[in-house]
Amino acid sequence: MKALVQSFFMVFRQVRKDSMLIMVCFASVLAGLFFRFAIPRLETLLCTYFMKSSILEPHYRLFDLVLNLLAPYMLCFAASMVMLDEYDQNMTRYLSVTPLKKSGYIVSHLVIPAVLSTVVSMILVVAFHLTVWSFLDLVAVSIVSLLSAFSVALFIFTFSHNKLEGMAMAKLSGCILLGLPVPFFVQAELQYLFFAFPSFWIAKFSKEGHVVFFLVAFILSLAYIPPFLHKVERKIV
Amino acid sequence: MIQVENLHFSYTKVPFIQNMNFAVHSGEIFGFLGPSGAGKSTVQKILTGLIGTYQGNVLVQNREVKHPHKDFYETIGVDFEFPSLYEKLTARENLRFFASLYKKTLPLEPLLESVGLASEADKKVAEYSKGMKSRLNFIKSLVHEPQLLFLDEPTSGLDPSNARLVKDLILEQKAKGRTIILTTHNMFDATELCDRVAFIVDGSIRALDSPRNLIMKRGAHQISYTYQSEGLEHQRNVGLSTTADDMMLQMLIKENHLLSIHSSEPNLNDIFSELTGRRLQ
Numbered sequence: 001m002k003a004l005v006q007s008f009f010m011v012f013r014q015v016r017k018d019s020m021l022i023m024v025c026f027a028s029v030l031a032g033l034f035f036r037f038a039i040p041r042l043e044t045l046l047c048t049y050f051m052k053s054s055i056l057e058p059h060y061r062l063f064d065l066v067l068n069l070l071a072p073y074m075l076c077f078a079a080s081m082v083m084l085d086e087y088d089q090n091m092t093r094y095l096s097v098t099p100l101k102k103s104g105y106i107v108s109h110l111v112i113p114a115v116l117s118t119v120v121s122m123i124l125v126v127a128f129h130l131t132v133w134s135f136l137d138l139v140a141v142s143i144v145s146l147l148s149a150f151s152v153a154l155f156i157f158t159f160s161h162n163k164l165e166g167m168a169m170a171k172l173s174g175c176i177l178l179g180l181p182v183p184f185f186v187q188a189e190l191q192y193l194f195f196a197f198p199s200f201w202i203a204k205f206s207k208e209g210h211v212v213f214f215l216v217a218f219i220l221s222l223a224y225i226p227p228f229l230h231k232v233e234r235k236i237v
Numbered sequence: 238m239i240q241v242e243n244l245h246f247s248y249t250k251v252p253f254i255q256n257m258n259f260a261v262h263s264g265e266i267f268g269f270l271g272p273s274g275a276g277k278s279t280v281q282k283i284l285t286g287l288i289g290t291y292q293g294n295v296l297v298q299n300r301e302v303k304h305p306h307k308d309f310y311e312t313i314g315v316d317f318e319f320p321s322l323y324e325k326l327t328a329r330e331n332l333r334f335f336a337s338l339y340k341k342t343l344p345l346e347p348l349l350e351s352v353g354l355a356s357e358a359d360k361k362v363a364e365y366s367k368g369m370k371s372r373l374n375f376i377k378s379l380v381h382e383p384q385l386l387f388l389d390e391p392t393s394g395l396d397p398s399n400a401r402l403v404k405d406l407i408l409e410q411k412a413k414g415r416t417i418i419l420t421t422h423n424m425f426d427a428t429e430l431c432d433r434v435a436f437i438v439d440g441s442i443r444a445l446d447s448p449r450n451l452i453m454k455r456g457a458h459q460i461s462y463t464y465q466s467e468g469l470e471h472q473r474n475v476g477l478s479t480t481a482d483d484m485m486l487q488m489l490i491k492e493n494h495l496l497s498i499h500s501s502e503p504n505l506n507d508i509f510s511e512l513t514g515r516r517l518q
């Protein structure tokens with residue numbers, strides 16, 4: 001327990017020493033502020049200009065969803081950058097032969113940040129929401145965001161050898177966000193082309209409200225974790 | 238302390254560590270000696286529980302190391318071949334952090350002093366020289382007073398005086414009753430420090446004994462002596478066990494005509510090449 005806490009603080013300490021990572025951590029707050037205060041104004045402007053009653057408003061839910069996924073995604077990205085940095089310095093291996101062990105390393109470097117980031121993202125939605133959320137909906141969507149962001153971090157860590165490659169991988173993994181707009185813009189049958197994206201199902205759940213969609217999103221986002229986790233474990237030798 | 242039976246392991250599909258068997262007794266310094274790529278570090282990774290995908294039995298402190306308990310790590314100290322230190326932190330901050338992972342730890346100041354880093358302890362590790370990092374990395378493995386130490390080339394990259402310092406610290410650990418697994422490709426270090434050494438080549442153990450026995454078994458002790466005759470210096474060799482038969486030597490001794498005499502043992506390097514057909518370095 002003591003080792004876990006110390007190791008988590010060490011992640012924190014390293015983020016603090018890296019200005020890019022600090023930016024990454026605050027990006028979701030900035031996005032929240034922007035969504036909450038700029039988007040409705042933009043909407044009024046657009047509506048008066050084009051003389052319509054609504055343009056962006058039907059998609060407000062999408063902004064909330066993006067906001068909900070953004071915080072875990074960004075914070076998990078920061079965590080995976082710290083891990084890659086430590087991997088470079090042979091630290092991952094060393095910490096694995098202390099009372100922390102491999103499992104404690106992953107918990108302190110990924111699980112705790114991911115869970116915290118989910119709390120952050122729920123707070124962000126509560127603070128900056130554009131649409132009305134029930135508490136249960138928010139929890140359901142946040143769980144899927146958490147699991148998706150967690151597998152993204154595992155993905156970045158396994159498939160890159162250093163921070164530079166990690167950033168390239170992060171851009172690639174940004175496509176997990178791709179599923180979100182699909183239920184809003186793509187016509188009925190074509191939507192299912194995105195069946196492999198948990199974000200697609202969670203957006204569908206959020207828009208249409210069927211529990212089945214949530215279950216699919218949940219199981220799918222969970223299913224990505226074991227294979228990546230296995231790879232991470234093999235990488236730490 | 239450590240028992241290894243029928244150990245097999247490979248990073249790939251091609252067999253690598255094959256059918257390894259050995260035991261390390263409590264309180265001894267056990268050396269792995271072998272050329273680069275032989276698998277020395279790999280065996281240490283298995284013994285420290287870092288690689289759990291091996292076949293065979295590996296008991297460390299009477300427990301299989303496939304899924305070690307966290308208490309296991311309170312009792313072992315590891316010095317990997319490459320330093321693992323936070324470059325952006327100072328030496329003292331590094332040590333403090335690593336110490337914070339354990340239940341019980343030693344005071345840090347004497348540790349820093351023991352390797353001559355006390356006055357540089359507040360420098361960032363990024364500003365350290367290779368040898369300084371290496372020394373810091375070494376004491377990092379001692380902060381929690383481990384009973385069992387795994388040292389992977391602890392003296393590589395050190396100048397002779399610092400290498401001496403570290404070797405003395407290793408012997409000090411042994412004097413305290415600790416068990417030490419030492420990896421090296423320096424045969425002088427192995428001869429000096431190790432109670433027993435295992436020669437390891439291409440993933441298997443080719444010989445295992447005390448350095449002295451390995452050398453003795455070859456039985457190649459020789460005496461060579463020089464003397465002057467007819468204005469020229471001559472050299473002759475004779476086996477240590479047959480000096481009585483060497484009339485020339487007897488005569489030279491009687492007449493006080495020897496110019497020089499010394500015995501020469503083969504060193505571990507020679508033995509290593511003889512046994513494995515490979516050079517150490």
Ligand SMILES: Nc1ncnc2c1ncn2[C@@H]1O[C@H](COP(=O)(O)OP(=O)(O)OP(=O)(O)O)[C@@H](O)[C@H]1O
Pocket residue numbers: 237248271272273274275276277278279280318422
């Ligand atoms: N993580 C890894 N993945 C795949 N192969 C590896 C890995 N680590 C080591 N190897 C391979 O295993 C072999 C043995 O490596 P090892 O580090 O055990 O050698 P060593 O005896 O310690 O050598 P050295 O004296 O150079 O340190 C090498 O061929 C190396 O390429």
Ligand SMILES: [Mg+2]
Pocket residue numbers: 277278279318389
């Ligand atoms: Mg090695």
